[in-house]
Amino acid sequence: MNKKVLAVIVAILIIAVAGAAIYMFTGNNSETNNSNNNNQSNNSTQSNNNENESTENTTASNGGKTLIVYFSMSGNTEAVANIIHDKVGGDIIKLETVQTYPDEYNDLVDYAQEEQHQNARPQLQTIIENIDQYDTIFLGYPNWWGDMPMPIYTFLDTYDLSGKTIAPFITHGGSGLSKTPANIQSEEPAAYVTEGLAIYGSRARNSENEVNQWLSSLGF
Ligand SMILES: Cc1cc2nc3c(=O)[nH]c(=O)nc-3n(C[C@H](O)[C@H](O)[C@H](O)COP(=O)(O)O)c2cc1C
Secondary structure (H helix, E strand, C coil), rough: EEEEEEEHHHHHHHHHHHHHHHHHHHHHHHHHHHHHHHHHHHCCCCCHHHHHHHHHHHHHHHHCCEEEEEEECCCCHHHHHHHHHHHHEEEECCEEECCCCCCCHHHHHHHHHHHHHHHCCCCCCCCCHHHCCEEEEEEEECCCCCCHHHHHHHHHHCCCCCEEEEEEEECCCCCCCHHHHHHHHHHHHCCCCCCCCCEHHHHHHHCHHHHHHHHHCCCC
């Protein structure tokens, strides 16, 4: 073969190989870039999600440090619970029992007395998830026979409130707090039980001033 022809063939081959190499290199790069971009956009979606999650978590824990939990049959204690909630925020939950209490007042009075004599622990329908997240628990109940209704004892038996602050509030017909803060303390020896608030049942819906004074004294 003529040397000139051979040189031309070799030159064409070199150009073809070089061209293919450049094409492949550029193509791979752009794929890599695309996949990087995809990864980046996935990552940014994830990090947005994470940001959202952490925002939610922050909100949940900020809003959830205080729990108002109460038992109420005729709505007086509930009214005070709502006033507290309006002022301090946090979570609020009403304790409901599995069995229903008698509607008629005298039947209820007898039923509650019997429960107390038996030192009963009526089963709660209400379940509180993640009680560990709360630092302060406002605990509300009516005065029943000079003590807390037995579902409150079930609540105190069910949850370990060690290290938490418990702020008791009661509505009553003349007996005030009775010995209920001391009873809470003996049920939860490792909790800090604050001074309690006692509101006449008949004043419950108009008790904003007393509630606010009490909350201020507790630092709220
Ligand atoms: C079963 C029962 C027992 C009660 N015992 C007392 C009592 O010993 N002393 C008292 O001051 N009030 C007593 N009361 C009145 C309630 O404490 C009062 O009406 C309270 O505000 C009711 O709260 P609630 O509407 O959240 O259920 C009793 C009421 C009931 C139904």
